[in-house]
Amino acid sequence: MVNFLSKYNLKNQTSFIVGGLGLLGLQTAHAFAEAGSNVVVIDNNKKKWKNISNKLDSKYSISYEELNIEKMDNIEKKYINIIKKYPKFNIFVNASYPFTNDWKHNSFSKAKFKSLRTNVDIHMNSFVWLAKMSADHFVKKKISGSLTQIGSVYGVVGQNLNVYKNTNMSENLTYALIKGGIVNFTRQMASYYGRYNIRINTVCPGAIKGHIANLSNTQSKDFIKNYSDQVPMKRLGKAEEVASTILFLSSSASSYITGSTIMVDGGWTAI
Numbered sequence: 001m002v003n004f005l006s007k008y009n010l011k012n013q014t015s016f017i018v019g020g021l022g023l024l025g026l027q028t029a030h031a032f033a034e035a036g037s038n039v040v041v042i043d044n045n046k047k048k049w050k051n052i053s054n055k056l057d058s059k060y061s062i063s064y065e066e067l068n069i070e071k072m073d074n075i076e077k078k079y080i081n082i083i084k085k086y087p088k089f090n091i092f093v094n095a096s097y098p099f100t101n102d103w104k105h106n107s108f109s110k111a112k113f114k115s116l117r118t119n120v121d122i123h124m125n126s127f128v129w130l131a132k133m134s135a136d137h138f139v140k141k142k143i144s145g146s147l148t149q150i151g152s153v154y155g156v157v158g159q160n161l162n163v164y165k166n167t168n169m170s171e172n173l174t175y176a177l178i179k180g181g182i183v184n185f186t187r188q189m190a191s192y193y194g195r196y197n198i199r200i201n202t203v204c205p206g207a208i209k210g211h212i213a214n215l216s217n218t219q220s221k222d223f224i225k226n227y228s229d230q231v232p233m234k235r236l237g238k239a240e241e242v243a244s245t246i247l248f249l250s251s252s253a254s255s256y257i258t259g260s261t262i263m264v265d266g267g268w269t270a271i
Contacts, residue, residue, distance in 0.1 A: 007253035011036035014089040015250065016082075018042045018069070018130060019096030021049060023210045024150060027243035028093055033060035035247060040086055043096075044068040069126040070098045079130060083137055091250045092134040092147040098122040106174040116174050124178040128185055131200065135193050144197040146250045149186050150242075151204040153265045155179025160230060163207075166222040179204075183261055190259025199258035201249045206265030209236045232267030 015032050019025040020041030032039045039062040043049065049064045056062055065082045069075055083089070100122075102115050131147050138145035152175070159171045182202060189200040207227045211217045219227075219236070228234050245264050248254055263269050 004253070007255075008247065008251045009036055010091070010247075010251060012038075013091060014038040014040065014086055015091035015093065016040050016042055016086070016089050016134070018067070018092075018094045019150075021045050021052065022095055022097055023208065023239050024205070024242050025093070025095035026052070027239040028095055028246050029062060031240070031243040031247045032091075032250070033062055035251070037061070037091065039063070040065055040082070040089065042067050042082065044070075069096055069130070070122045072121055072126065075126060075129065076133070079133055083133070087137075087141065088143070090138070090143050090145040092131065092145065093150075093246055093250065094127050094130060094148070095150045095246075096123075096126070097150075098126065103172075103174075104170075106172045107170040108173050109170075111173055116177075119174045120178060120181075124181045127182050131185075131189060135189060135196075135198055135200070138198050139193070139196050145199075146254075147189070147198070147200040148246050148249050149182050149200070149202045151183045151186075151202040151261065152179040153204050153206045153263065153268050155181075155183040155202075156204055156261060156263070157269055163223060163226040163230060165226055167220050167226070169220075169223060186261070187259045194258055199249075199254070201254075201257060201260045201262060203242060203245050203249065203262050203264055204269075205237055205242045206231065206263075206268040207236045208239055208242065210239060230268070231265070232271065235266065237264060237266055 010032055015037045017025050017029050020029045021043040029039050029041050042065050044066055067078050100115055100118050127149055154176045161171055164170055186200050186202040242264050245262055
């Protein structure tokens with residue numbers, strides 16, 4: 001008989017979580033640590049890491065490596081140095097969310113070309129290159145690795161403008177462009193690296209309860225109501241619901257899944 005629960009065990013496996021101090025990344029780090037993985041949180045906020053590390057359960061194996069993915073000129077060299085410290089890592093997750101200071105002005109009516117180019121570079125291109133570097137390392141070391149990228153429902157469908165009524169939020173053309181690129185790059189990677197038994201998938205969350213990038217620490221009541229009215233499950237998602245999906249995709253429980261776009265959206269894209 002197959003021991004199905006054991007398939008979710010990540011004992012003796014090392015995972016990289018880029019953006020591991022963010023809303024989704026931190027929950028993913030927690031999920032992986034509970035599953036037994038040696039977790040390497042890759043982020044650029046030493047102060048936040050210090051505060052969090054002091055509260056970690058001693059049974060967890062979680063370490064921190066600094067990488068500012070917005071500094072594109074150094075990203076390759078810095079990431080290579082991290083890989084050299086953990087050459088046997090076999091799980092890669094990118095949950096980062098880099099953006100420029102004018103991110104909230106990337107609507108169709110206010111977007112500037114310079115901002116669009118910069119955000120595509122630091123967000124989509126960093127996702128692409130870190131994933132490729134990781135997969136190439138797996139090939140070189142003959143590691144059957146797993147990579148998971150964080151996309152979005154808005155990398156698959158257009159933005160529903162109704163959810164922004166009576167709020168200070170708006171559609172974001174750059175976000176949709178970036179996430180759409182990440183989703184399809186995952187498919188392309190899966191096509192190429194499948195021969196090496198390397199799996200690459202994208203998790204696409206809907207709206208998740210928490211902060212709004214470059215805008216506020218919480219969503220407004222109007223946004224929550226507007227969004228909940230549109231989604232079949234009538235609520236926003238939770239970060240841990242995304243993390244548990246990433247755990248599944250990173251474990252042997254999903255050993256024949258690659259190139260997939262997994263929607264964690266309460267049914268948003270079903271209608």
